[in-house]
Amino acid sequence: MQTPTPSPGQAVLAQVLAMLQPLVVWLLRSGVGYTELTAALKPVFLEAARAELARIGGKQTDSAVSLLSGVHRKDVRAFGQTARAVDVRAQLGKPTPASQVMTRWLASDWPDSLPFSGLERSFEALARAVSKDMHPRALLLELVRLGVVLEEEGQVRLCRQAFVPNPSLEESRRLLAGSVADHIEAGVHNLSASDGKTYLEQSVFADGLSPASVQQLEQLANSLWRDVLAAMVQAAVPLCEQDEPAGGNQRIRLGMFCLSAPMELNAPNNNPPDGDGDAPHAKDTR
CATH class of the missing domain: 1.10.10 (Arc Repressor Mutant, subunit A)
Structure with a gap:
């Protein structure tokens, strides 16, 4: 049948x-x-x-x-x-002034430790480049509360190991919701819209890997993201400064994610006999 x-x-x-x-x-x-x-x-x-x-x-x-x-x-x-x-996606994923400070810091070639004030390369200068309405001290206190910087003897130190989403923070949940919603909208538009426009929505998949190889690829992904982040921020900042005063009303989001997990069919202790099962994919792109 x-x-x-x-x-x-x-x-x-x-x-x-x-x-x-x-x-x-x-x-x-x-x-x-x-x-x-x-x-x-x-x-x-x-x-x-x-x-x-x-x-x-x-x-x-x-x-x-x-x-x-x-x-x-x-x-x-x-x-x-x-x-x-209300379409809240633009607000869901919109970074706060504090996170904008961190984005610019991470995307720059500035050192991980800055004086709070007094020099051209200072936390105060970084904060004022993001917002002239919010005092740099207030931004610093918020970043200290979030655990992403430390202030010691007049120096503000970046805690790179702290940049993991904290599930207890509302901002982490908002950023995830906005990012995932925009990602899905881009894919749905590409599949169903008829206006001729397509959005970047691609991924790379590989399987048949060992835990050590997965760790190596995850480290590469993190390194690639740092390069992408720096390039996008350096390009976006002057454009935002140019367009926003003239009434710019468009937004853009570029994201990247990396996930590793066991293969369902070839998980440890569940390998198929020799000659059976699918061959591992060296790479698969979409």
């Missing part, structure tokens, strides 16, 4: 569920269950349906929104226009 071919919608649903799995883990670890998630999804579906109807020139009726979103008409009426979700 031939297995029915899944419809395009069913295939996409399966792929979306794969993307949702790590998010569900995050929700469960944060005390959010299925009922809360489904209730919160209604206004998201309603706003997305309204946006899609506007894109295709459809009528913004309760029936049309209900049909497209799958949300019952009574809920469409109950939510009304209050269901219009």
Whole structure:
């Protein structure tokens, strides 16, 4: 008996569920269950349906929104226009002045220890280049609170080993949400939009590796990111300073991630017999 071919919608649903799995883990670890998630999804579906109807020139009726979103008409009426979700992605991932100071410091060739003030290369000069409205001392206190710098005898020292997202900090969660949302939007646009524009959304995959090789590649990825970070900041800073006073209203995000994990089929103590199983990929790009 031939297995029915899944419809395009069913295939996409399966792929979306794969993307949702790590998010569900995050929700469960944060005390959010299925009922809360489904209730919160209604206004998201309603706003997305309204946006899609506007894109295709459809009528913004309760029936049309209900049909497209799958949300019952009574809920469409109950939510009304209050269901219009604000696109918070630009704010979710927008770095604070404190994190902007750290980004510029990390992207520069400045030493890891700076005097607070008094020289051209000082923490005060770095802070004032980011914000003239916030006092450098206030920015320093915030960075000390975050644990990414230390102040000792008039010197401000960068703690590079501290640059790991802290799950207890709201800013870490906001940055992750904004970054992942933009990443997915870029991919969805490339798959479904018809305006001819494509966004950079690529990755490299390799398997059949030993733990030592994975560690070597992770170190390379970190080194490459430092180079990318420095180049982007050096290019973006003068452009921001040029465009923002003239009313610039566009944003851009360039991200990079690296994950290593055991191969499901060839995990330790579960290797296939000789001659069976897929050969390891030397590299695979998308």
